[in-house]
Amino acid sequence: MRELSLFLGCVAPNRYPGIEVAAKKIFSTLGVDLADLDGASCCPAPGVFRSLDKLTWLTLASRNITLSEKKSDDILTICNGCFSTLKDANDMLKEDPALKKDVNSKLAEIGHEFRGTQDVRHVVEYLYQEIGVDKVREAVTKPLNLRVAVHYGCHLIQPLKDSKLGLAGKPTFFDELVEATGATSVDYEDKMSCCGAGGGARTAILDATLKIANKKLEHMTEAGADCIVDACPFCHLQFDVGQAEINQKFAKNYNLPVLHYTQLLGLAMGFSPEELGIAMNTVDTSRFIEKVKMDISENEVCTIV
Amino acid sequence: MSSNIERCYQCGQCTAACPMAEQEQAYKIRRFLQMEKLGLKSEEPMDIPFIFYCTTCYKCQDNCPQGVKIVDGLLSIREAAVRDGNILPAHRKIGQMLMDSGHAVPGNEDGKKRRLQLGLDEMPPTVASSEKQLNDIKILLNLSGFDQIVAEEKA
Ligand code: SF4
Ligand code: SF4
Numbered sequence: 001m002r003e004l005s006l007f008l009g010c011v012a013p014n015r016y017p018g019i020e021v022a023a024k025k026i027f028s029t030l031g032v033d034l035a036d037l038d039g040a041s042c043c044p045a046p047g048v049f050r051s052l053d054k055l056t057w058l059t060l061a062s063r064n065i066t067l068s069e070k071k072s073d074d075i076l077t078i079c080n081g082c083f084s085t086l087k088d089a090n091d092m093l094k095e096d097p098a099l100k101k102d103v104n105s106k107l108a109e110i111g112h113e114f115r116g117t118q119d120v121r122h123v124v125e126y127l128y129q130e131i132g133v134d135k136v137r138e139a140v141t142k143p144l145n146l147r148v149a150v151h152y153g154c155h156l157i158q159p160l161k162d163s164k165l166g167l168a169g170k171p172t173f174f175d176e177l178v179e180a181t182g183a184t185s186v187d188y189e190d191k192m193s194c195c196g197a198g199g200g201a202r203t204a205i206l207d208a209t210l211k212i213a214n215k216k217l218e219h220m221t222e223a224g225a226d227c228i229v230d231a232c233p234f235c236h237l238q239f240d241v242g243q244a245e246i247n248q249k250f251a252k253n254y255n256l257p258v259l260h261y262t263q264l265l266g267l268a269m270g271f272s273p274e275e276l277g278i279a280m281n282t283v284d285t286s287r288f289i290e291k292v293k294m295d296i297s298e299n300e301v302c303t304i305v
Numbered sequence: 306m307s308s309n310i311e312r313c314y315q316c317g318q319c320t321a322a323c324p325m326a327e328q329e330q331a332y333k334i335r336r337f338l339q340m341e342k343l344g345l346k347s348e349e350p351m352d353i354p355f356i357f358y359c360t361t362c363y364k365c366q367d368n369c370p371q372g373v374k375i376v377d378g379l380l381s382i383r384e385a386a387v388r389d390g391n392i393l394p395a396h397r398k399i400g401q402m403l404m405d406s407g408h409a410v411p412g413n414e415d416g417k418k419r420r421l422q423l424g425l426d427e428m429p430p431t432v433a434s435s436e437k438q439l440n441d442i443k444i445l446l447n448l449s450g451f452d453q454i455v456a457e458e459k460a
Contacts, residue, residue: 010410013429017420020429036430039438041407047361048396049403051383056449063445106448110441158363194324194362201325201360204395208358211328280419 004076004121005068006034007086010042011233012078012260018277019233022262023078023123025276029139029269030131035073040064043077043085046155047199050085055102061089062103065120066112074119076126078262080232081198083122084155090120122156124231124261128173136180140268143182145295148264149225149256150174150185151216151239153232154194177261178229181268188223190216195230197238210249213242217254227257227288229264236260244282257281257288267292310338310378312371319365319375325358332358334365334375341382353391356383387454400455407432407442 004027012019027034041060042049050057065086068075077083093100094116104113127136152174170192175185196202196212217239220228230236240258247254258281259267266276273279273289313335320326320335332355340352359379366375386392392400399409406412408431417427432438446452 008429008431010408013420013431014408014410014412014416014433017416017423017425017429021423021425038430039432039435039441041432041438041442042403042409044403045409047359047380048399049409051357051380052387052392052396052400053449053451053454054380054384056446056451056454059445059449060442063441106445109448110444112441154360154362154364158367194360194364196324196360199357199359199361200393200396200399201358203399204357204393205354208325208329209360212324212360215324275423277419277423280422 002031003033003035003073004126005037005071005073007037007040007043007064007068007075007077007082009077009079009082009233011237016233016236016260016277016280018280019078019236019260019262022260022266022271022276023076025271026262026265026269030135032131034076035071037064037067037071037075040067043079043082045081045200046084046088047081047201048203051200057085058089058092058099059103059106061085062093062114063107063110063112065090065118066107066114068118069115072117074121076121076123078123078231078260079234080122080153080155081234083120083125087120090116090118122231124156124174124177127177133176133180136177136265140181140265141270142268142296144264144268144292146183146226146292147186147224148178148183148227148229149188149220149223150178150191151195151228151230151235152192153230153235154198156231174231174261178264181264183264183268186223186225188225189219191219195235195238195242197234197242202234202238202242206245207249209238210242210246213238214246214250214252217243217246217252217256220256221254225256226291227259229259229261231261233260240282255283255287257283257285309372309374310342313338313342313369313373314371315339316370318368318370319373322364322368324362324364325360329358331355334359334379337382338373338375338378341378353386354393356386357393357396390458392454397455397457400451404443404446404452404455407439
């Protein structure tokens with residue numbers, strides 16, 4: 001069995017632990033063990049901390065990477081922000097010996113050393129490139145009959161031109177993984193645009209970021225989506241907590257459940273919505289959960305017949 | 306690492322693609338790059354909150370015909386502003402959370418309850434569960450002077 005170190009970040013374990021559980025369940029179903037990365041900290045967040053002080057950002061990020069180097073596993077992130085920070089920091093330190101020396105002189109104080117032996121992966125990117133859409137589809141036992149608004153999130157794919165995912169033009173890898181669960185990925189206006197939360201903006205200027213999220217929610221609703229599926233706990237929080245804030249502040253009436261991809265795939269693998277923490281959202285998910293359960297039991301009848 | 310903003314010829318494609326500029330007319334990434342390129346310090350205090358409006362979505366950068374590393378450029382503009390003491394109160398606060406807990410979003414009662422319901426430990430297996438590791442974080446943050454950056458302003 002292969003093993004990866006699971007990097008939790010901040011938002012998933014402390015607000016949406018269902019994502020943490022879902023990640024472990026789907027990977028163990030796929031034959032990959034996710035080990036805890038004991039003692040990991042905030043990645044730290046790429047926009048805000050990198051702009052407060054780059055060397056601090058790099059030093060903490062490199063410490064997180066050394067935790068996995070000690071175990072000789074690659075790091076798996078379940079968050080776009082963590083992916084962006086850890087991947088960028090890892091690349092910078094591998095490419096710049098002077099920077100590496102500088103960071104290592106600090107890490108030495110706590111008995112760590114950055115060696116540059118590990119890769120940083122993102123759950124969606126890993127599933128696509130290492131496991132493959134076909135294997136994911138084969139692991140689905142309860143195909144989902146859902147219309148999904150896929151949200152890639154900026155730090156998974158941007159900047160497109162520099163992305164190591166080999167992206168030119170419009171990416172489809174996330175949609176393919178969503179459709180492997182039986183769901184339909186619906187097209188909607190401005191699909192590739194931002195949720196608004198990143199860069200420390202949600203923290204500092206909430207209302208402006210909610211206006212950005214509002215636009216996406218409007219388009220997703222127009223497209224008749226049953227739910228939003230993202231790959232980042234911070235986009236997740238912006239669409240979930242932010243949705244309630246938007247309803248209240250801008251007198252809207254949105255009711256779109258938000259799922260992390262690990263939770264969507266978990267459902268399609270037969271785990272229950274309760275086990276995956278899907279009801280632990282701010283936005284009411286009870287109608288969505290009912291629909292999923294009903295569809296699943298109908299599908300089962302079909303397979304028996 | 307240079308952010309190559311000298312290649313900018315002020316065509317405005319970046320602002321046209323920017324979701325924040327669409328919502329907040331006063332936010333203009335192109336203006337900040339121009340100021341930086343000319344080596345000007347902002348005379349207008351209005352630039353200070355606005356340079357922190359960027360969500361780092363990279364839409365500008367993907368649209369730039371000149372291949373300017375716009376976001377890197379903006380991040381160093383912010384870093385310089387912070388070095389001059391211009392940090393937003395909200396950012397100071399999450400910096401302090403990072404100092405105290407090792408997390409920008411630390412655990413709360415709801416989160417703990419949810420973890421227990423899902424059969425997880427109350428605290429995640431991160432720095433939140435280890436005094437020793439949290440202490441390591443604090444040592445690193447002090448070494449890089451982050452404690453000073455996010456310290457309360459002296460009255
Ligand atoms: S798109 Fe590029 S060249 Fe045009 S104004 Fe923006 S940074 Fe300058
Ligand atoms: S990265 Fe910042 S400046 Fe560029 S488009 Fe996004 S919000 Fe606008």
